[in-house]
Amino acid sequence: MKHFYTLLITLITLTASAQVPAGYYDYATGSGYTLKTQLFKIINNVDDPEINNTVEEFQTVESYNSLDGFNATYELDFYYEVNGNTTILDMYSENPSGADPYNYTPVVDECGNFNGEGVCYNKEHVIPQSVFSSQLPMYSDAHHLIPTDGRVNGFRSNFPFGNVDNSQLVSQSGISNPTQNGSKLGEYLDLGYPVDYNGDVFEPIDEFKGDIARIYFYFVTRYEDQVSNWSSYAMFNGSSDQVLAEPFLSVLIDWHLNDPVSQKEIDRNNNIYYNHQNNRNPFVDHPEYVALIWNTTPDTEAPSDVTDLAASNPTDNTIDLSWTAATDNIAVSSYNIYVDGVNTFNTSNTTFTVPGLTADTNYCFTVKAKDTSGNESNFSNQACEMTTNNGSSGGDIDIFFSEYIEGSGTNKVLEIANFTGAAVDMSIYTLKLSANGNANWSTTYTFPNNTTINNQGVYVIANGGSIVCTSEYDDINNAITSFNGNDAIGLFKNDILIDILGDFNSSANYAQNTTLVRKPEIDRPTTTFDINEWNSFASNNCDDLGTHIQTLDVEDFTVTDIKLYPNPVKGNEVTIVSNEDISVEVYDLLGKKVSEQNITLEHQTLDISGLSKGMYIIRLNSSKGSISKKLIRQ
DSSP: OOBOOEEOSSEEEEEEOOSSOTTTTTTOOOOHHHHHHHHHHHHSSSOOGGGTTSOOOOOOOOOTTHHHHHHHHHSBOOSSOTTGGGSBOOTTTOOTTSOOSOOOOTTTTBOOOOSSTTSOEEEEESSOTTTTTTOTTGGGOGGGEEEEEHHHHHHHTTOOBOOEEEEEEOOOTTSOSSOTTSOEEEEEOOOSOSSOOOSEEEEOOGGGHHHHHHHHHHHHHHTTTTGGGSOOOTTBOSOSSSOBOTTHHHHHHHHHHHSOOOHHHHHHHHHHIIIIISOOOHHHHOTTHHHHHHOOSOOOOOOOOOEEEEEEOOOSSOEEEEEEOOOOSSOEEEEEEEETTEEEEEESSSEEEEOSOOTTOEEEEEEEEEETTSOBOOOOOOEEEEOOOOOOOSSOSOOEEEEEEEOSTTOEEEEEEEOSSSOEEGGGEEEEEEOTTOSSOOEEEEOOTTOEEOTTEEEEEEOTTOOSSGGGOSEEOTTTTOOOTTOEEEEEETTEEEEEESOTTOOOOSSTTEEEEEOTTOOSOOSSOOGGGEEEEOTTOOTTTTOEEEEEEGGGOOOOSOEEESSSBOSSEEEEEOSSOEEEEEEOTTSOEEEEEEEOSSOOEEEOTTOOSEEEEEEEEETTEEEEEEEEEO
């Protein structure tokens, strides 16, 4: 789920939305080359009936020239330079720890003629286009096309990637070797891999070796049905399964492990998916897939034990759990949750709301971590908590309908929001439809397995024929979205109605050809539909889809006299003035926590040196409550 937060002058506003589509990798369940083929079916542009129950996305084949606009908009240096948002990020000229030897202004400095390094930039095919005879869609696939200095691009030419022997550098007029940022071309350096290579290779700087490796892993996966038919290339072995020849497979795996996925890669992957060609690089989203596909040595190492398990926030029927993440030599895939010694739930998160409990009952919990090979850790510490006995039967804080689109044709969408304060497991929730005033619920929708809505997150269900704001959809279901403006739709918890759109057993129109968005002051579901709880918009209006705003009065918070300055800030420190010790959490606009620090009365400075330019949400927590503020780093 994407998350976005906005602070108004007199209101605390909480907002939420989505990122990697839910279900995108549901079909990726195997290992070895089976997993590679499963990923191929997910990210290619050919429909496959085997995966029609997942969010399969067809790659949009864009033109080669369309990358010019994409590069000028999205391939900018938000990560290393003070004024980087106006210059191209070039992996062959970037100096991550100091001033770049030269910078390029988008479009203005695009090649063009050049006679040396630092003159202009163009587009490099990381996998040389001669390998696939410059054919589409490989020729214009943005995942392996990067903006680079024109002269260095020509210098790299069609050489494979590898580690270079510094004593055997290639000499070429018009360019220094190494280049001005340290990239180099020379004879392959033998680092003891089982297979050697005799020839020249190109080596980027350490900061971008993992980027190059994950581009190769994407490319040989995306085009596994074609790669064996292409012309000879030193890095390929002529197969469609392993594809990458030794020693280059070992080199790329080492680069991948030593240079983990960066925020730059995550952003680039999202921009290519959402704003360009509609498919993703799985090895950026799931770096562990590399070892699962190309590591033939069985993984027998169990994850570390889960620590700091805590149970809190009991209600009559739920208890919240949280714990510190386990670690693993490859990757932790999920956690098994034991309720009174019985393995009952599984989640990939480090928080979980245990549903379906009995009021006024003590429960004890333990957790085991599980890795991608099925190895399991020992039990965590035990945490116990007693459910409450408030006896309430309705009107409690819970998830609720937050948006409804009944538009032209099959533009029909439902959105559900979670502002309960914790992630919600959707296994005990269903949706039901009553058409044309029918006295019975005729259609039932069950959420996909393991569906969770994060706190302040939303879940969007759409008709398969809907064409408005399709990037925000989490699931497609034609049955539950067959509604018209006079059909009642119910949200059920443990088969008990908790929220409703329309009037059950009535065929009166309440929202025909209309978009409804729940008002921000509504904080809980209701079993009686009230149109006054909704803002109405024109048909097919999806401006707010994928997000929801809930507004709380500042008076609800008891934190007093907290000041934050300067804001916006250009330096590396922000002063926070408080009348007591507080903890500070910093979140990016996707809802990811990027920093956490303690501020004391003696030291009231927040270090933001590790943050790139952009907008963040600062959450200030004291013993009396919490408050959120927007921070802009320039």
